[in-house]
Amino acid sequence: MGKKNKLPALLLILLLLCTGCRETEGKENQPVTISIWHVYGAQTDSPLNDLIEEFNNTVGKEQGVRVEVTMVSNNNNIHKDILAGANKEPGAQQLPDIFVAYPKTVLAMPDESVLVDYRDFFTEEELAAFVPAFLDDGTVNGRLVSLPVAKSTELMFVNKTAFDRFAAATGASLDDLRTWEGLFATACEYAAWTDAKTPDIEGDSTPFFVHDFHFNYFQVGVESLGEAFFDGEELAFGPVFEQVFEPYAKACLSGGVWLSGGYATEPLRTGESIVSVASSASVLYFSNEVIYADNTTETVELIVLPCPVFENGAQMVMQRGAGMCTVKSTPEREQAAITFLKWLTEPRCNTEFVTGTGYMPVLQEAFEGHLPTKIRELTDPTYVELYKAYLETQDSYEFYTAPQLATYLDTEMEFEEMIRLQMLSGRKEYLEAGGNDPELLAQLAAECCAQFQAVMGQ
């Protein structure tokens, strides 16, 4: 290009640059708004939402980042929305910048490479602050795609007020609930006791026990008795499975176990059940107020105990707790998401967040430094109970983490649906046969086990 031609060309470029700037000038000062789907609090007054507001008003404001909660779901439902968004199903919402998911959901996604690898954003030093095992949980195909922010375990919640009434009448003891055998035997007793209250109506027993995830009971139960629950991606169904199935089935057939869907908190709130095993995070959804069918309410004492174990098995319990996944987008949005997550996983915030939601922190420093102080400051008796049981579990239990299998989510959902259907069908058969027959109960339990294995094996 001749010297003479250069000047007009440069002027033209300058003018074009000026015009190009116009497109973004108005947005220069506006914050980068990122969306988040989470499960912490579901439809209740979410503690994470409060923390997000704090972030928006402090660090977020300073750094031009605003986090908008666009969905607060629960663990049972969020995977459906994530997978619908990831699969771009018609009518599905677009994936947000950050969402909460278990590795099982990430594994079920059509392409997990749409998620950022946190190792690209966190330094080795920053990652070293996390409990190493928690980072392993969030690593899928060698990429850290799920950042641990809180971990939970399964604990037992007991409506002690109702249990005491039952214990006073039957001599049942809370100690019986330390083992699965004892818990299911008590469930059978409770069903018989409640059924007997209305002699004119047969089979109207009230369930004693409700479990959030029957699949977890079997998985951890089988593993705690020394047998592998999975055989590759299939269920192993070894001899121990039947051993785990038997007390459970007898309680189900007797009417002592809640077999409808939904979360464990539901029947406890309606007085339709009095003991549950659920995630420690359920504490947010429990209420110490039970509303009965006649619309009377009773304020009850809710206590929290470690999860039951098998008499001859290892002290093992499921470790739960999803992580935060960040969807790849623009460098600005990704950086904004990381800014928020780094803030959320600072020891102070992390402790604040987890103790408000019934979780355990994910940072060594939070565990050792902030958590004991925070626990001492707790005033809500249920939360005090919760962390007492939590610390007991941590001291004496081995944590079991579910394997990372691509088929895990499907297997879990199918198992949950089929086991409930199987036991409802068995319960109906037992009632039709007159019930109250130990031999028939044992026979039906064995039949249910065989039928269930056959159905799941198909």
Place this chain on the structure above:
Amino acid sequence: MHNKILELFRLTREARKQGVAMQQKLLLYWISMLLAIFGVLLVILSVAGVFSGSGEKLAQALSAQQTYMVDTLNEQITTLTAQGIVISKEASDTLSGLIYAEPTSALNDNRTALEQVERELYDTLNTVLRSSACNGVYLVLDATTNTAAEGADSSRAGLYLRFANLNSKNAVDQDVVLYRGIPGVARENHLELHNRWKMEFDISLIPEYRNLVTLPVDRLADACVWTQRVRLTETWENMILLMVPIRGSGGTVRGICGVELGDLYLRLSYPAQESEFGNMVTILAPMEDQTLLLSEGMTGGLEGTYLDDADTLHIEQGRLFHTYTGESGTYLGVHTKLDMKGVGGASMYAATLIPEEGYQTVAAAERRSWFLGSLLFLAAMLAVSVLLSRWFVQPITRSLAAIQTDRFGEADLTGIAEIDALVAQLRSKAQSSQGQTLPTDIADLFDGFAGRATGLTTAERSILRHYADGLEVAEVAEAAFISINTLRKHNANIYRKLEIGSRDELMLYIELFRRAGRLEEILLEPVKAEEA
């Protein structure tokens, strides 16, 4: 100071007397002309409103968004009101079918009947929820399950269905939860209970409930009202409720029903719209004394802004748009009253707002662009002035220089007829005066030399021409495509024929002939006799 100014004037006068170069004058002329054009252009642009473009453009963007949003909202409100009336009529029909349910209080303490009503009306509520632009539907019957229960005075039976996970697209397979109602209805329809489920409504939390159920209703459409923002008890969600009375016989009211618009639902349904000035957000709020009460209203998506949905925005009226100032910042926008009847006759307004900062940034950038653009344009115009004046003046100055040095033969044509004619005339005069004034012996010298030059061969003349062009010996050999020896041979012949002794003498003759304007006589081929 005065003396200094006088001195300056004196110097200016002196400078004027000294005369100004032609190019400078022409340059001044061009600059003046282009500045005048530039000035006229600026006036035209400013009359055309180009300089106030940001304001006009913002007003247009706000107006377009506001029109669209208000139309959509009004349509949504109308449709939801119609759906609320459908629920009301269905509920009236269902209750009329229960002969023991008149008055509604007859249903008190009758759990079976209340559950039957809830079961029968579930499908209607579920259909309205899934087919309407809302995120919850409800029905409150003016009766309670247990009049002996604590708080029974403000407890009322009913059904409240809400979407569990919000989605602005309202897909039919969205999960629904039971917020209020008998759990049996949820179990029968495979619904989960809301995390803060209760069996009955607390009517003390429903604005104007008691008034609505005590005033007789003639026409349902006239009795439909929207609440201001209320908190969904024990949750993180805010909402506004459409309340439609459920009419009994003789215009009595048996309860209320309607739909819910939650804040998250509205945020998903009315996301912030991008514009070159920043994101435009939607506000739905009551107004009082020129103040928008966001804490009593709802907002659409607030992405890209720091707007606090509990802020109070004071309105300052403007020509193109208004200014809204609150604790969370200053916003520019427009607002319109909606066809939405509020509780107690309150009116709801829809507003489209944009952060003022975004607009100011764009306006400042536009001013910068104009300034820079004008500066560049002016610089370009000045460069054009210089080039044009130089292009115009250069041939003239060259001609004048040639005239000054009496080198008329080399004066180029200027392209200006008058100046070219003047140069030609001067040249002719000079030539004639040269002929007249040369001394006789010099004229003989010239003629003799010219005569001898006719004896040169074509090759020798060509070499002579190269010398006249100022080439050196080596350059001549190269230009003539001959060796230096051949050139020397030609040189010897030239010197001999012209009767000169050296190249310096030759160059002297060439210079003399050039100055006399007779160079062609020795460089051009002589005309042969036959040709002549």
